[in-house]
Amino acid sequence: MMDIDKNNKLILGAELYSKVSSSRVLMVGAGGIGCELLKNLVLSGFKDIVVIDLDTIDISNLNRQFLFQKQHVKKAKAHVAKESALRFNPEVKIESHQADIKNTEFSVEWFKQFTMVLNALDNLDARKHVNAMCLAADIPLIESGTTGYLGQSYVIKKGVTECFDCHPKPTPTTYPVCTIRSTPSAPIHCIVWAKSYLFNQLFGNSEEDEALDQEKSEDNAQELDALAKETDALIKIKKAMGTSEYPKQVFDKVFKSDIERLLSMEDMWTNRQKPSPLDYEQLAKGRQVELTNADSDTLATNGLKDQKLWTIGECFDMFRSSVTKLSERLQEDQAKKSDAILTFDKDDDDALEFVAAAANLRAKVFDIQQKTLFEVKSMAGNIIPAIATTNAIIAGVVVMKSFEVLRGSIDTIKRTYLTTVSRRPHLLIQEEPSAPNPDCQVCQATSAIVYADLQKATLRSLVENILLLPLDQGGAEMTEELAVMDGDRMLYDIEYDDNLDTLLKDLKVQDGTILRIDSENGDQDLDLVIQSRESLDNVIQLAKPLKKATKDVTRKRALEDDSSQEQELKKPKTDNQVVEIGEDDEDGTILLD
Numbered sequence: 386m387m388d389i390d391k392n393n394k395l396i397l398g399a400e401l402y403s404k405v406s407s408s409r410v411l412m413v414g415a416g417g418i419g420c421e422l423l424k425n426l427v428l429s430g431f432k433d434i435v436v437i438d439l440d441t442i443d444i445s446n447l448n449r450q451f452l453f454q455k456q457h458v459k460k461a462k463a464h465v466a467k468e469s470a471l472r473f474n475p476e477v478k479i480e481s482h483q484a485d486i487k488n489t490e491f492s493v494e495w496f497k498q499f500t501m502v503l504n505a506l507d508n509l510d511a512r513k514h515v516n517a518m519c520l521a522a523d524i525p526l527i528e529s530g531t532t533g534y535l536g537q538s539y540v541i542k543k544g545v546t547e548c549f550d551c552h553p554k555p556t557p558t559t560y561p562v563c564t565i566r567s568t569p570s571a572p573i574h575c576i577v578w579a580k581s582y583l584f585n586q587l588f589g590n591s592e593e594d595e596a597l598d599q600e601k602s603e604d605n606a607q608e609l610d611a612l613a614k615e616t617d618a619l620i621k622i623k624k625a626m627g628t629s630e631y632p633k634q635v636f637d638k639v640f641k642s643d644i645e646r647l648l649s650m651e652d653m654w655t656n657r658q659k660p661s662p663l664d665y666e667q668l669a670k671g672r673q674v675e676l677t678n679a680d681s682d683t684l685a686t687n688g689l690k691d692q693k694l695w696t697i698g699e700c701f702d703m704f705r706s707s708v709t710k711l712s713e714r715l716q717e718d719q720a721k722k723s724d725a726i727l728t729f730d731k732d733d734d735d736a737l738e739f740v741a742a743a744a745n746l747r748a749k750v751f752d753i754q755q756k757t758l759f760e761v762k763s764m765a766g767n768i769i770p771a772i773a774t775t776n777a778i779i780a781g782v783v784v785m786k787s788f789e790v791l792r793g794s795i796d797t798i799k800r801t802y803l804t805t806v807s808r809r810p811h812l813l814i815q816e817e818p819s820a821p822n823p824d825c826q827v828c829q830a831t832s833a834i835v836y837a838d839l840q841k842a843t844l845r846s847l848v849e850n851i852l853l854l855p856l857d858q859g860g861a862e863m864t865e866e867l868a869v870m871d872g873d874r875m876l877y878d879i880e881y882d883d884n885l886d887t888l889l890k891d892l893k894v895q896d897g898t899i900l901r902i903d904s905e906n907g908d909q910d911l912d913l914v915i916q917s918r919e920s921l922d923n924v925i926q927l928a929k930p931l932k933k934a935t936k937d938v939t940r941k942r943a944l945e946d947d948s949s950q951e952q953e954l955k956k957p958k959t960d961n962q963v964v965e966i967g968e969d970d971e972d973g974t975i976l977l978d
């Protein structure tokens with residue numbers, strides 16, 4: 386037995402050690418938290434780990450994702466993470482997949498093989514998906530996340546705790562389109578204009594970005610119409626893409642004629658400072674003079690290049706060169722695939738330089754403070770810098786939670802927050818877990834497995850032979866006011882029956898698809914997990930008969946399980962219980978709780 390194992394057995398005790406070493410865990414995401422977590426798992430006795438990540442290693446990951454080194458850039462995160470982690474303990478079995486966890490191959494059945502799932506993700510969409518899969522497979526999920534110095538981790542278990550979707554998550558900030566397009570007043574307005582409007586119009590998807598709130602009102606209707614015309618005129622200019630005149634034409638349009646149009650709307654400027662258009666020829670001349678007069682001292686950058694504020698001449702040069710480079714790239718891509726577009730990526734130097742230059746030129750026009758490339762990168766990417774130590778602390782907390790899950794007392798596992806408070810620079814705050822929200826659309830739906838012969842079953846067979854059929858005949862006994870949804874796609878409701886005689890397979894329902902049956906009369910919703918089976922007695926049938934459930938069953942169960950907990954579970958969520966980190970004097974180990 387290796388030393389690690391011996392030590393783990395001593396630390397965890399024989400019983401927990403045996404549970405840890407015999408469990409099979411899935412880790413989703415091998416980025417900032419994932420790298421720390423995988424290292425922790427192999428060092429703390431886990432022997433059977435599956436790692437999934439869809440991405441490859443970027444150079445910007447190396448400052449905090451310590452399983453990756455320079456020679457690994459562009460390789461799959463999952464595979465490299467596996468290889469590096471194995472070096473801590475070669476006896477562990479690690480299976481790595483470079484894949485999207487949302488792929489249908491990772492079905493509910495597939496999730497069921499795991500003792501628990503550990504999320505180390507960075508986006509809502511994937512988190513919601515794993516949440517739904519773990520609820521359907523009825524296995525515990527440990528959720529975690531960090532932003533800058535803040536972090537959290539908690540356990541989700543169907544019918545016992547809140548799920549990821551029990552409470553709505555704040556939607557990303559949007560900006561009124563007129564603020565961005567006509568009356569910017571802060572650096573972020575110029576950055577959003579450059580990234581969400583100008584970049585998309587010139588190189589990307591010309592549909593308006595969701596960061597721009599297009600809501601029309603009496604006040605802005607006229608301005609919105611004028612802006613639409615302005616956009617049409619910009620689209621015409623795109624015909625010159627690839628010519629040497631192109632950067633000038635774009636420049637004249639967005640920094641001169643559009644600004645002149647704005648100036649002509651006098652009412653707009655009664656209480657605001659007027660913008661001043663930029664002149665291409667003048668800037669070009671000024672830049673010449675700047676370059677001729679500059680001695681090597683002023684040209685040499687002081688400090689880090691991306692943290693130095695560019696002069697207007699430098700912005701001007703950068704604007705022209707990045708427009709040229711991005712146009713060339715777009716044209717090359719379009720030669721291969723006619724509908725190719727570029728999408729803004731903060732790690733794409735040309736795209737970032739374009740956004741920084743355009744935003745700073747616009748800031749000059751509106752007399753707004755300019756920003757360095759570094760600042761633009763973090764604002765345009767909505768980035769709060771990731772901090773290695775925050776990830777490390779949270780990854781440690783996740784492992785502690787995994788031990789508690791294995792000990793079997795999920796209903797008492799606290800939620801842990803890493804936060805900054807005035808009394809101490811950092812503090813872990815523990816909060817009692819909450820019972821599921823009885824109105825949650827996600828975890829309160831009953832779920833059931835449906836066997837379907839996908840070559841033969843139609844939507845009608847699903848509706849008539851399962852959904853509307855009485856319980857005692859093997860159905861779900863729903864009323865006719867129901868809707869069948871595949872994600873956001875509606876397949877059927879009482880007023881939309883066009884698909885009834887279409888085969889499920891032609892509706893893209895496949896093995897592993899989860900269909901959500903919305904009950905539109907307030908009854909319980911139903912999630913149906915489709916499993917493909919051939920030669921069934923009926924082309925479609927429930928795997929197990931359903932029992933009638935009332936909405937409050939899960940909540941009641943959670944409350945009744947342990948009456949001493951009842952008070953805790955009813956407590957409002959905001960009632961934080963601050964727990965000091967106790968320090969064991971003798972050996973300096975930090976104990977949580």
Ligand SMILES: Nc1ncnc2c1ncn2[C@@H]1O[C@H](COP(=O)(O)OP(=O)(O)OP(=O)(O)O)[C@@H](O)[C@H]1O
Pocket residue numbers: 413414415416417418419437438439440445446462484485486487505506507508511771
């Ligand atoms: N649907 C998904 N399936 C599998 N892996 C995913 C999915 N969505 C995100 N991930 C992975 O989760 C990880 C999250 O890690 P992290 O938050 O550190 O992000 P990052 O992409 O490495 O860093 P940054 O976003 O700061 O550049 C990433 O490696 C990402 O590829």
Ligand SMILES: [Zn+2]
Pocket residue numbers: 547548549550551552821822825826827828829
């Ligand atoms: Zn829920």
